[in-house]
Amino acid sequence: MATLLNTIEDAQAREICRDHGDRPQELLEILHGVQAAHGHLTDAALRTIAYSLNISRAEIHGVVSFYHDYKREKGAMQTIKICRAEACQAVGANDLIAGAERHFKTKLDEKSVAVKLEATYCLGNCALGPAIMIDEDLYGRVDLDRLKAISAAHKEQSS
Ligand code: FES
Numbered sequence: 001m002a003t004l005l006n007t008i009e010d011a012q013a014r015e016i017c018r019d020h021g022d023r024p025q026e027l028l029e030i031l032h033g034v035q036a037a038h039g040h041l042t043d044a045a046l047r048t049i050a051y052s053l054n055i056s057r058a059e060i061h062g063v064v065s066f067y068h069d070y071k072r073e074k075g076a077m078q079t080i081k082i083c084r085a086e087a088c089q090a091v092g093a094n095d096l097i098a099g100a101e102r103h104f105k106t107k108l109d110e111k112s113v114a115v116k117l118e119a120t121y122c123l124g125n126c127a128l129g130p131a132i133m134i135d136e137d138l139y140g141r142v143d144l145d146r147l148k149a150i151s152a153a154h155k156e157q158s159s
Contacts, residue, residue: 008048008051008052009044009045009047009048010034010042010044010045010047010048012034012037012038012045013030013034013037013044013045013048013049013052014048014052016030016033016034016037017030017048017049017052017053018052019033020033022052022053022054023053024053024054024055027049027053027055027060027063028063028067030049030053031049031060031063031064031070032069032136034049035070035071036135036136039071039074039157040071040072040073040074041064041070041071041072046060046061046064068116077114077115077116078114078115078116078134078135078151078154078155079115079116079118079134080100080115080116080117080118080132080133080134080147080151081118081119081120081123081132081133081134082096082097082100082108082117082118082119082120082130082131082132083120083121083122083123083125083129083130083131083132084097084119084120084121085120085121085122085126087122087126087127087129088122088126088129088130088131090129091129091130092129092130092143093129093130095144096130096132096142096143096144096147097117097119099144099147100117100144100147101117103144103147103148104117115151120133123138124138125138125140127140128140128141129141130142130143132147132150134150134151134154135154135157137154
């Protein structure tokens, strides 16, 4: 049974829900939209989404905690997806991964405090490899220096 709150605490989240027709089946897109707008998912935004979609907050929390792309805190861990499919490997993805592992002092697909490097297999940017994605933003022709700069810029944006 859905828990309803009769309040809208976050006008922007309400607007994003309305843009999606308040359809519960579009929850993932709505969460992405709200996170893109705020940099993370606030309690007020989640309550507003629950109210707008007529679903329980527990359901939303379940979804948010299942997908690690969603951030509950400002400046929370950054996930860098690095493509290691064939086309990107052919133009240096493995060197990029090795350099990123050294720079961020972590391993691919390992839990980390500040940055998580995640392997992905084709970001649809094959002609411009090596390709990476951070916070829904896609980048091509990424070398280690560019990766560091992009990562720092995203961190600054979300802080
Ligand atoms: S192979 Fe890397 S983006 Fe397609």
